[in-house]
Amino acid sequence: MISVEEATARVLGLCRPLEPERVPLAQAAGRVMPAPALAGRDQPPFDASAMDGYAVAGDVAPGMAFRVIGMAAAGHVFAGRVGPGEAVRIFTGAPVPDGATRVVIQEDVTAEGDRITLGDRLDASTNIRARGQDFRAGDALPPRRLRPADLALLAAMNIGSVAVTRRPAVAVIPTGDELVMPGEAPRADQIVASNVFALKAMAEAEGAEVRLLPIARDTEADLRVVLGLAEGADLVVTVGGASVGDHDLVGKVAGEMGLERSFYKIAMRPGKPLMAGRLNGAAMLGLPGNPVSAIVCGHLFMVPMIRTMLGQADPLPRIARARLAEAVGPTGPRTHYMRAKLSPGEGLPGIAPFVSQDSALLRILTESDALLIRPAGDGPRAAGDVVDYLPL
Ligand SMILES: Nc1nc2c(c(=O)[nH]1)N[C@H]1C(S)=C(S)[C@@H](COP(=O)(O)OP(=O)(O)OC[C@H]3O[C@@H](n4cnc5c(N)ncnc54)[C@H](O)[C@@H]3O)O[C@H]1N2
Numbered sequence: 001m002i003s004v005e006e007a008t009a010r011v012l013g014l015c016r017p018l019e020p021e022r023v024p025l026a027q028a029a030g031r032v033m034p035a036p037a038l039a040g041r042d043q044p045p046f047d048a049s050a051m052d053g054y055a056v057a058g059d060v061a062p063g064m065a066f067r068v069i070g071m072a073a074a075g076h077v078f079a080g081r082v083g084p085g086e087a088v089r090i091f092t093g094a095p096v097p098d099g100a101t102r103v104v105i106q107e108d109v110t111a112e113g114d115r116i117t118l119g120d121r122l123d124a125s126t127n128i129r130a131r132g133q134d135f136r137a138g139d140a141l142p143p144r145r146l147r148p149a150d151l152a153l154l155a156a157m158n159i160g161s162v163a164v165t166r167r168p169a170v171a172v173i174p175t176g177d178e179l180v181m182p183g184e185a186p187r188a189d190q191i192v193a194s195n196v197f198a199l200k201a202m203a204e205a206e207g208a209e210v211r212l213l214p215i216a217r218d219t220e221a222d223l224r225v226v227l228g229l230a231e232g233a234d235l236v237v238t239v240g241g242a243s244v245g246d247h248d249l250v251g252k253v254a255g256e257m258g259l260e261r262s263f264y265k266i267a268m269r270p271g272k273p274l275m276a277g278r279l280n281g282a283a284m285l286g287l288p289g290n291p292v293s294a295i296v297c298g299h300l301f302m303v304p305m306i307r308t309m310l311g312q313a314d315p316l317p318r319i320a321r322a323r324l325a326e327a328v329g330p331t332g333p334r335t336h337y338m339r340a341k342l343s344p345g346e347g348l349p350g351i352a353p354f355v356s357q358d359s360a361l362l363r364i365l366t367e368s369d370a371l372l373i374r375p376a377g378d379g380p381r382a383a384g385d386v387v388d389y390l391p392l
């Protein structure tokens with residue numbers, strides 16, 4: 001059995017960043033931009049008025065009067081120059097006319113015909129946004145997964161299409177004679193395939209394109225057929241059939257189909273019978289069948305693999321800290337990821353693991369907001385001790 005850290009390093013070693021493709025900006029939400037994007041122009045591209053009012057030149061003082069010589073609006077430049085004693089009617093977003101040094105807001109002005117007189121309380125701001133104040137031509141948006149505000153920034157930079165990493169193709173394969181799909185009529189000795197729907201959703205949330213393949217029955221021939229259907233995937237995720245039972249055939253069949261196994265079994269609970277390797281050019285992750293084991297391993301290994309394929313610099317799940325809300329016993333030889341509940345605390349939140357940690361119990365997973373990480377071989381811990389957890 002290898003450690004979780006070693007297994008993490010090995011599964012990431014199976015993954016390479018995929019090639020980029022160009023997509024229209026309107027389709028780039030959530031995609032990973034692997035290289036910096038450079039602004040095509042300054043923003044604002046001119047000194048711009050931040051308010052509706054009057055653009056004037058030089059110092060201002062209460063009671064000063066100006067003659068209005070023209071108008072500037074957003075999208076409509078005033079072509080002339082503002083001299084002493086002159087003003088240009090201006091609106092928010094308009095280019096500030098040459099010569100003007102401030103915009104007096106209209107609330108501070110009395111207007112009569114083409115004359116304005118300043119009131120007795122003037123705000124100190126120039127109300128001018130300097131050219132390039134937001135960004136300059138050539139400024140970069142660094143590589144990242146694109147969030148809505150990033151798209152707005154790219155648009156302002158005049159970038160109409162963006163190079164993003166191709167979406168990893170992920171094939172998810174449920175295995176087992178006992179499984180039916182949700183909505184079907186299970187026999188009395190069957191259960192409904194569940195964890196694959198969580199895995200699909202998790203992979204899609206990261207930006208993968210996921211194919212949920214048909215259930216592979218517990219025969220070598222059936223597994224061979226369904227593994228064959230995964231052809232073309234960048235990542236093949238099997239679920240179940242990973243353990244030591246007579247019907248656990250995934251390792252055997254994948255081996256015969258060319259799996260170069262990287263490891264089998266890790267010091268982790270749940271998730272001990274995890275398997276990974278390289279299968280005909282794809283990365284392969286063999287998850288245990290127990291619903292919680294599969295989903296926890298999905299968070300720890302599948303998601304970081306997808307992020308690595310997407311070229312994300314920091315693929316590992318974020319680890320946070322909390323204080324134990326109650327004492328916990330020692331852990332065994334495997335790092336234990338315990339379903340747990342967070343509670344508000346001073347400084348750090350409190351965390352309490354659920355009493356039952358049976359890896360078949362999905363309901364407790366849905367009630368959890370964290371996985372408390374108990375390192376392998378850790379001793380008993382007292383309430384108040386600071387511990388690591390994975391937010392869910
Ligand atoms: N003698 C031993 N038995 C087991 C060991 C062991 O070390 N020695 N390890 C146990 C651990 S830990 C786990 S985890 C499981 C993993 O077994 P498999 O990966 O072979 O999974 P299956 O046997 O196929 O299924 C386990 C369990 O999960 C249910 N299942 C399977 N697929 C799904 C699915 N897609 N959706 C919902 N539920 C699923 C299946 O019906 C079983 O109940 O092995 C232990 N045994």
Ligand code: MOO
Pocket residue numbers: 268269270271272273288290293359
């Ligand atoms: O590892 Mo099994 O995944 O403990 O239930």
